[in-house]
Amino acid sequence: MSISRRDLLKLTGVAGAAAVFPALVRAQGIEKKEVQIAVGGQALIYYLPLTIAELKGYFKDEGLTAKVIDFAGGSKALQAVVGGSADVVSGAFEHTIILQSKGQFYRTFVQQGRAPMIVLGVSTKTMAHYKTPADLKGKKIGVTAPGSSTNMMASFFLAKHGLKPADVSFIGVGAGAGAITALRTGQIDAIANLDPVISTLVHTKELKVIADTRTLKDTQEIFGGNMPSGCLYTSQAFIDKNPNTVQAMANAMVRADKWIQAASFDDIAKTVPKGYLLGDPDLYKLALQGNKEALSPDGMVPADGPETALKAQAAYIPNFPISKIDVSKIWTNDFVIKANKKYPHA
Known part of the structure; x- marks a missing residue:
């Protein structure tokens, strides 16, 4: 027997419905329940939080159906979102700077890595x-x-x-x-x-x-400061239109960040698809150990990170319009702060 939302609320009252069907009520405020996330090389440890959020059902827990589309590299994933075939990019933070230099406004809303790991x-x-x-x-x-x-x-x-x-x-x-x-x-x-x-x-x-750049120390020596890396970013227009959807994605990713910090290397190796291990589970676990510090513990973008990323772009791109870039428009921690309140622990 099917039951409509209206009938459900009549039968139980709003509070009762929330208690009996929390996922249903939670999802009501989400503007876009089906989202496509484009990523460039999902098997990389760089994107481990995305993989964990997907495999452990964290997106689903937030009322989302998230489809992850894997590409050969971050630039290809970016093209998918700019072209309209995906909603969000799981990619490198600095792409938001390149996009703004071309008059396109995209914003990072949750961090996966706090060092490039490259x-x-x-x-x-x-x-x-x-x-x-x-x-x-x-x-x-x-x-x-x-x-x-x-x-x-x-x-x-x-x-x-x-x-x-x-x-x-x-x-x-x-x-x-x-x-x-x-x-x-x-x-x-x-x-x-x-x-x-x-x-x-x-x-x-x-x-x-x-x-x-797999450790914070080496990253700071090479780039002169904290350098944000893997993140979820999307157009400002998408954020403005779907703030609850973006919050749901940030919640799932912060939860994944925290699960990784609490998990053992064995737990992580057993959770990811077998193909990610490249035929050598022990070597994969060794790689996890070498990158653990670079993975974000809480999804927060460091305050000095955006400026470091901007200077890095200007260092090698001829005539880069550094004075025209407004770094405040390429990132926000607002969604992550709320996500950490919802999930204070792993």
Whole structure:
């Protein structure tokens, strides 16, 4: 027998309905219950909070049906949202800055990572005699996708050492087994990628790390301050139209952030899809250990982070309109503050 919401309220009263069917009543205020989240390389530890929120049913608990659409890199995920085939991006914070420089206003509303977790390394086979960043000139550097955060980090590193992005060739290799194969077979000489890809190549001594942003200390040394990384962001128009939907997503993600902090590496490895482990659960757990500090404990964007990200963009993009960027419009902690009140503990 089906029962309408009106009949339900008549029978039980509003308070009674809330007690008997909390999910139904909670969902009433959500403007858009079905959301598409575009991500570039979901198997990466960088996006672990999104995976946990999805697999543990946290979106569903908030009254949402969330469909995660996986792409080769963050720039591809961004294109999906700008093009209208997805609602929200799970991607790198700095994309919001690039978008604003083009007159498009997108805002981060919950953090997944508080350090980029991106590692730049050279092949021990094709660049066995690497000594300084100048040796990268004329080489092929693999990134998840052109224009992605891995591309940005490598470009920033080059600029810091007197090289231009045009001095190398950037090649999209994805964020999984294909990236590993590209380095092993000599298709690329260096790679900017994340774990578990990096740990796999370091473990087999096929990669020499030359820049690492998996810890807060190294990140602050490279970028000069806190550098926000993985986040959920969407257009300001979507936030204005669907504030309760955005709050529900922030709730789910903060809950996932906190579950990860409380969970053991064994628990996490058992929860993620088997394919994420790249055939070596122990190596995946080692990679988790190396990235744990970089994963956000509470979804909050650090106050100095947006300015650090802006300076990083200006450091390697010629004629970047830094004075025209209003960083206050690319992020907010308002939704996360409410989410932490709802979920103070894991």
